[in-house]
Amino acid sequence: MRKRNIIIFGIFLLIVLFFTGCSSDASAKKEPIKFADAGWESARFHNEVAGIIIEEGYGYKTEEVTGSTAAIMTGIENNDIDVHMEIWSENVMDIYEPGLEEGYYIKQSVNFDDNFQGLYVPTYVIEGDPERGIEPMAPDLKYITDLPDYWDLFKDPEDDSKGRVIGSISGWTVDEILFDGFEHYNLDESYNYFRPGSESAISISLASAYEKGEPWIGYNYEPNWVMGKYDMTPILEEDPEGPLQSIGAQDIDIITNDSLPERAPDVVEFLQNYETSSDIANEALVFIEEDEATANEAAIKFLKENEDLWTQWVSDEVVEKVQKAIK
Numbered sequence: 001m002r003k004r005n006i007i008i009f010g011i012f013l014l015i016v017l018f019f020t021g022c023s024s025d026a027s028a029k030k031e032p033i034k035f036a037d038a039g040w041e042s043a044r045f046h047n048e049v050a051g052i053i054i055e056e057g058y059g060y061k062t063e064e065v066t067g068s069t070a071a072i073m074t075g076i077e078n079n080d081i082d083v084h085m086e087i088w089s090e091n092v093m094d095i096y097e098p099g100l101e102e103g104y105y106i107k108q109s110v111n112f113d114d115n116f117q118g119l120y121v122p123t124y125v126i127e128g129d130p131e132r133g134i135e136p137m138a139p140d141l142k143y144i145t146d147l148p149d150y151w152d153l154f155k156d157p158e159d160d161s162k163g164r165v166i167g168s169i170s171g172w173t174v175d176e177i178l179f180d181g182f183e184h185y186n187l188d189e190s191y192n193y194f195r196p197g198s199e200s201a202i203s204i205s206l207a208s209a210y211e212k213g214e215p216w217i218g219y220n221y222e223p224n225w226v227m228g229k230y231d232m233t234p235i236l237e238e239d240p241e242g243p244l245q246s247i248g249a250q251d252i253d254i255i256t257n258d259s260l261p262e263r264a265p266d267v268v269e270f271l272q273n274y275e276t277s278s279d280i281a282n283e284a285l286v287f288i289e290e291d292e293a294t295a296n297e298a299a300i301k302f303l304k305e306n307e308d309l310w311t312q313w314v315s316d317e318v319v320e321k322v323q324k325a326i327k
Contacts, residue, residue: 032061033260033267036072036084039172040199041288041295042223042281046085046111048299050274053310056325057318058266069173070095077104079257082264083271086111090250091173106261108271109254114278116234117174117221117247119144119165122210123231125153125217134213143238144185151190153215163191166205166218170195174247178219181237181244206230225289228282273313280306300326 033054035047044064051062065072065081073095075081089096099105121141123129128136138150151163158164165182168175175195182193196202202218203226209216210230217235220227237244254271261268284298293301303310303326311319 030060031263032063033264034063034065034080034082036076036081037064037066038069038072038084038086039066039169040086041225041285043084043086044295045281045284045288045298045302046276048295049302049310050083050085050271052296052299052303052326053270053314053318053322054267056322057314058264058270060264060267068171073099073105076255076257079259082257082260084255085274087253087255088117088174088250089253090246091177093246104258105255106258107253107255108268109274111252111254111274112223112277112281113249113251115222115252116249116278118219118244119178119217119235120220120227120232121215121217121235122206123233124213125215126233129213132213137215142236144181144187144235144242144244145238147185147187147217147235148190154191154217156192156194159192163217164194165191166202166216167193167195168219169197169199169202174219174221177244177247181242184243223278223281223285225282225285228279228286229289270314270318275313276309 033051035051037044037047047062047064054060055062065075067075069092072081072084073092076084077099087096096105100107121138124132124134125137126139126141128134137153138146140146141150147163147165154163154165156162156164165187167182168178179193182188182191187193196205202220203224206216206218206220206226207230220232222228226232236248254274256268256271280302284302287293287301288295288298291297303322307319307323314322
């Protein structure tokens with residue numbers, strides 16, 4: 001009897017080990033999904049929204065890989081990064097388009113297309129703000145070519161012979177485009193182009209001027225918390241073939257590397273359904289700024305308040321898992 005019990009126990013142990021091994025193999029196949037973090041908050045917000053759904057709904061771990069735009073694009077090409085939730089397609093067209101053609105970038109969806117980026121002024125600079133007692137400062141300012149007429153309004157605090165345009169951050173692709181346009185329109189004759197050290201420096205500069213009702217001109221983009229909070233007006237190009245047209249409204253794509261569709265087809269199917277708007281991101285970014293919240297907290301808030309939207313991206317089973325996780 002004892003021998004028989006030992007044999008039965010041995011068979012039971014083999015069965016347990018077999019199924020444990022199968023479970024481990026299945027788990028091992030679910031490698032972490034690596035998201036790109038190229039340095040701006042709206043992308044981090046979308047990383048968190050997608051990350052929560054992928055982790056809770058599909059059972060994958062997620063990670064973020066930080067780097068410059070060039071490093072991120074190389075990482076995707078080399079399969080070191082899996083997903084970029086916010087490709088500003090026109091900004092990186094010289095590397096993006098060949099990558100799509102070669103097949104090492106795969107466009108899965110357009111995250112949003114109601115965005116804008118370029119040079120802005122507070123709307124009160126043009127229209128005034130009667131409630132704040134602000135008179136119009138540059139009522140005829142509309143186009144880039146109008147800027148030389150108003151250089152003394154935007155006077156450089158370190159060089160009173162010229163105005164100051166707050167540019168983009170050095171290292172961002174848009175900085176090259178913006179500076180090329182700056183020179184194309186000969187703005188360097190009446191303005192200095194100032195590159196802040198960080199995105200937060202741009203936001204602080206704008207917020208400080210806005211709260212004081214002072215003139216300000218500089219680079220920004222939507223979605224962004226300052227654009228969601230303050231009333232801003234873009235300064236456009238009159239020339240439809242101008243060098244800055246490429247940084248106006250454009251498709252903001254979600255892309256993956258070429259290995260993810262085979263490795264995680266369920267995740268790719270979800271990403272193909274992912275679609276939002278600038279307003280959604282603006283609202284999230286204002287929440288992050290004003291409530292000192294994290295991108296993860298903003299993502300959970302979005303998921304709780306916008307079930308009518310994100311539940312269309314995934315199956316009922318995934319919806320149930322995510323809802324349970326964020327309660």
